[in-house]
Amino acid sequence: EERKEAGRAPPADKQARRAARAAAEWSGAPAQREWERQRQQVQKPSLCPVNRPRELQQFHRLSLKASLPTAEANSRPAPSGNGCPGNGCRFTSVASEAEGLLGRLAMAEHGPYLPHEPGYGLYQPGYGLFDDQTPDPDHRMLACQNAKAYLLQSSLTSGLNLYDHLVNVLTKILDERPANPVDIFENISKDVKAAQFQKKMDTLRDEHEILPSFESAEIRRNLFFKSDAGDEEREEELGEIPLPNVMETAFYFEQGGIGLSRDETYLIFLALKKLVSVQPIQTCRFWGRILGREKNYIIAEVQFREGEEEEETEEEEVIDEGDKRMDEVEDEDEEKEKNEPPKSTYKPPPVIPKEENGTGANKHVYFVCNEPGEPWVKLPPVTPAQIVCARKIKKFFTGRLDAPIVSFPPFPGNEANYLRAQIARISAGTHVSPLGYYRFSEEEGDEDEEGGGGRDDYEENPDFEPLSAFEMVESLSTWVHHVPSILKQGRCVWFNPLQKTEEEEGEEEEEEKDEVPDELQQETGPPLLTPLSEDEGIQNIPAWTVSLSTRLIPQYAVAILRSNRWPGAYAFACGTKFGNIYFGWGHKYSLGNHTPALPPPVQPEYPNGPEIREAADPTVEEELAFKAAQEQKALEGMEGEEEEEEEEFEEDEEEEEEDD
């Protein structure tokens, strides 16, 4: 009764119970171990497989009968599990009590439990579980001991024994009280076993784990430090801070379900702030994010203040010089080896010069980084050759700017150049604004003279009257492109390659005269501020999909535009606000699969004609026919000129040769 009382003690004083349990274990354990050792020595022969199940049954059954207080206490938690008011404390204390008792009994030095002994055979057929008249409580006690002794045998492989294990498992279950413990019993058992090996045995301290996320957290934290006072003053002097309100744009895009998570957008915002404070920037914008295989690119679009980009031009010159040097080396080689075969007559097509910084496809400068907080890297200006080649290939970005681009046709440059080319293409194709937001500058009156190229100068229209979101969705003609489209040549403004070559290389005029007749047609693209309704789709797919952010509250709706030609390019318009952004893989949509360009046909080595072609050998029939014809001829001209005979003779010889 006392024991039960102890078990029902309120769970509040857990500590006390734990202490009690520990004490119980400490008192019980050594005696039990000692006893166990003795017992094993004595009993080993008897624990044959025939006896074991019987013993177990006996144990179980005796416990159920509950005539013995120890057996009762032992049995309680095992079969019922839930609903038992007891807890781990009670169980363990009781168990240790039982151990003590068993230990005492063992001192009586009872031998192995054998079939002829009383208490054996209770489970013979005909015996009910509860209706039998058990002869003697001593016998039950004996059976109980035997079963327990079996359970206490420690495993040779793991050193554990089932009894302790069950105690631990049940303690865990009763401590943690999971729902439906019977369903997850195996897992708990596994967990308990696994926990056995986690005991820390050595005195060495574990090295503190350094997660890779710490490093990036450090980088991000740097974004939150306020920059020096000097910078702020400088900005104030300028009056106008070129930093865009990224969060506002993100808010409008979020209405349409587009955008990164807010935290991340804010980090990008801070990163842009950092960029603006470091570089002499006039305008700045968050262009978007391009996904890569290893890392992603966050891209900022900026325009430098005038006269502060000298750095770049120097770099370019260096590159040019490098090219020249290469050429010189080649020339020298050619001079040395004069016995070499004649020079190739192939002349590479004239290189189309890239557009000046601040114009055309190079109007903006782009900075990229992989994670907000990392240093921004400036992308090199794009060349027409890169744009032309980028149109023919389709590659995923890796996230490393210096990664090579392995492709066919070969791409001139590395991933930084490819990224820049794709950015130029995406910008040209998808940067749109509401009709009337921009207007052409008034200074340029002579736009007709310039031809199809159109004016490339526009300014914000102060009299812009915004359309409602509904109207923006109704028709695509309310949207216009404000970035010039890139021509096939790879430039926004057409450049005539022939003119320049004539000027430069007066010597080779004769050769060029042949080329001049097929005058190159000037390529023209749609003029600036062309409505989107003129965009051509891909087969039946329109170029753009429009939607409203909400149909239920039309007065606050935002018009959202998705590009189908560049999946991942979006635009929004809401009142006087509009924005463009790109989130995607940097690939243009293509119907079906991408097919790389085939290599050009192999050049012929020499003109292929009948004079150098090997004739097929005549067949036997042909020869016979020919011979017959010859003979007939010979018969006709019976008079017999010696020459003919000679000919026949020759023919015979030939035939013989062929036979050989």
Place this chain on the structure above:
Amino acid sequence: MEPAALPTALQLAASGDTGLSLEKRAALGASLLLLQRDYRFERVWFWGCIQGVRGTYYIAQGLGPDLAAPRSRLYSLNCVEWSLLPPATVEMVEQAALLKGLFQGDPSFEYEYAEVNAEDDERFLEDGKELTIKEENRLVATIEQIDRAVGIIPRRAFMKTPLGSVHENRNFEGLSLTEAKKLSSYFHFTEPVNLKNKTLLEKADLDPSTDFLDSLEHDVPQGSWTVQFEKGGTVVVLRSLLWLGLTFYHVPMTKQYGYIYCGTGWKIKHICQPKTILGRTLITDMENMKIYLQGEKASPVVKNINVLYLLDPGRMHKLGILKWMWKKCTCLPTTAMHFLLQITDSTDFKNISFW
């Protein structure tokens, strides 16, 4: 993923376009629960969306007690009214494979097939079927394909009971950071195919209750998954390069995981596409400009192929006996091109390309 986890999931897995405007997101919170009530599902998962030209399909899945059992799929155009989709059949998938281009956004739209070649025409005519495919069927087929190809779960997240049904593993505590980097810790949540082909040695380390699915490790083509740590290295994000738009996220050491698809429902085939040639797999890897063969023992050391089959979409052409020195092709990427060119010259094909 569970509707309750949707807001967090969208924050973690947002890769630009979730397709869910705020209005739709809020509507999902209510309508998915009602879906569970009306159809008597044990649980409802939001699967993602497929964007069309004129509208977007939002897809939800209803699950019974057994997670591996076929799931009911429902679609909606406004996230409020849901309609049940028919189960996918092999025929549907075959037919849908012939279609190209974007979805229209109208479930009753019927595709007419002008592009289907003569052979297929005959086949369909014999069956006495019309030459049209309803967009609804295409939708079903696409979802089925995506689920089969790239529906993934972390290892140990699901458990197979001795009775064969699959349940969530309540003891799953998330992958460790080192595990999360490896593709072998993620499983395709579909009928395993490669598991049976594993050797006994490989199977020895597997636990039958948790490792009952195919891992992503040996996915063909290799490199069709990107594994990235995002949000400052706290979330692992897997993206499929075959089905652009599929994003899987998992916060290591926690139970948070799930995938969402938001894309056009178009499979990218230009990375590399496996085709079977005489029991071997020919893989054209456009990313690295390589063509290589996977032999029965997964060794790419095949000296030459005597018979090469070229596959037009849907059909197979035997091109006769061609000696193709294999090594050359792996060394020089353009050799493969020239080889194809040679075939173009020697046959009637106008153009032969990689698939």
